Amino acid sequence: MKNSTLKRRFGLLLLLALACVPLIAEEEEEEDKKTPEQEELEREEALGKRLAAEQEIKAQFEYSFNEISDKLVTVTCTSNRGRSFGSGFVATLNGKTYLFTNQHVIIGADKISFKTAYGETLRPRGVELAASRDMARLLLADGTEGFEITSKMSIGSPIGVFGNSEGGSVATELYGKVTSVGSEVVDVSADIVSGNSGSPVLNLDQ
Template sequence: MNSAFKTALLLLVAALAAVPVVAETESDEEAREKQRKRNELKNKQESQALISAQFSYGFSDVADKLVIISCKSEQGKTFGSGFVARMDGKTYIFTNQHVIMGADKISFKTASGTQLKPRSVELSLTRDIARLELETDHAFDIGNEVEMDIPVAVFGNSEGAGVGTELFGVVNGLGAELVETSAEFVSGNSGSPILNLSQEVLGIASYVRVSRNHAMKEGTKFENQTRRFCYRLSGVEWKSVRWTHYNKQYGKLYRQSEMLYNGIFEIIKNWSESPLAKVSIEDNPERSLHSWAKSHNEVISRFDRSSAHKRQLMTEYAESLKKLSGVCRGRARQISMFSEQRELTGFLREEFEKQSGSLDYAAQWIDQCSAMIYSQR
């Protein structure tokens, strides 16, 4: 993310200063990488077929224990996955906290079409997991024995499309809280169960990490690789919460701040391609961006109409960027204060700290960009 920010902002300054920016052609390294991926695809498909052949069950056999989660909020409609499993003598829906956080309305439906109505919400103190108690006879058992290289299946709601998918892989990493797998789950699979050959849950699909190029990784299995991690369900400490209060107080801020950061990053990315284009954020409901975008687009309109007062217009452009950095810093301070609340789970506290740091970082680079524009008027 850091390098993308720097590249976008430097290109913005260059364009505003009327310095030609020549698009880079595809490098030999990029061409080799594309060819490598093409070569890997066939091997990957063959490997998937070999792994899936070891499973005596498929999606339809476990559909009544898989949960498709639909969330509505002012940010729109989102989807995630979950599953029903037994733990501590009770039955729960399990999913990731980030799937349901900030939603105004949440519905739970099994992949076989049965609506579920959970009664209470508990959150893991340290991991991105939530469990919601309910009554049903259809539930997975949780397996505590996990070994390297064993085959696993991920059945869930890939890309939030509401369509069940089957993904297969092996366990290729183990930790006290995490399991790494080669099964290529994606965003909509967040909350899906990681199942072994016996239909036991070994973990919950939670996040994807892209391993960037780095000299220390050259020649290793971590070079330019996407890695996928699942939280284990053993050894979890749970906290019962009043969901309506907790979600209104913290969940909505978490989701709003996520939208703010995504919106700002999208603006900066678009600037690298067309710094004098008007900012379009109609699809982003974050209110703090809209008033800024309106005034910024007025500056852009004056750029369009006149080149006679370039110095003045660049000054206005630089000042507009300062206002945007102020939006970032204001939200970063708010999030930082909320991260100190004692009733937060560790997951949400860490998320607030990350969001605050990311928005502060964005503000610093926008300020530097503004200063560079001032200096080149």
């Protein structure tokens, strides 16, 4: 008799517990629901934190934009579809100086102009396209100064991305850190935007 009573009580308690679960879940869902004002406030706070982090990284760079403006390139392409923009940079490799950019920036263009952020027009002597990568290099005249390409990169290293952000023909600066390093790909936290295709990723030493 006692066992039967205990079973009924246990069964009743179990049913009550199960019956309460949906109510608790509904209350939690209501608590998790945010107003548009709260969501906007969170977005503003996240943006503020990101901008503060960028400024902290930028402060570590000892060279200024003006000091490297002759090595940063704005690429302007014209075709029957109109005009498009991209970025590039001047760097030395194996004793030669090249203008580097992405293939998709220049492929299909009828006319291409390359101008440094300093205002100088560059006239490449030839172009080479990588067979398996979205990369193009254009040979420049001897004596042209460029960045030195590094093969060393570590996770957490501060980086700067200097390019033609948003395709506005105005070189801008974005800052972040190296988040992962692979055999062929390096990921960074900087907010890459339209127009940055072909931009250099620079470390503290350039």
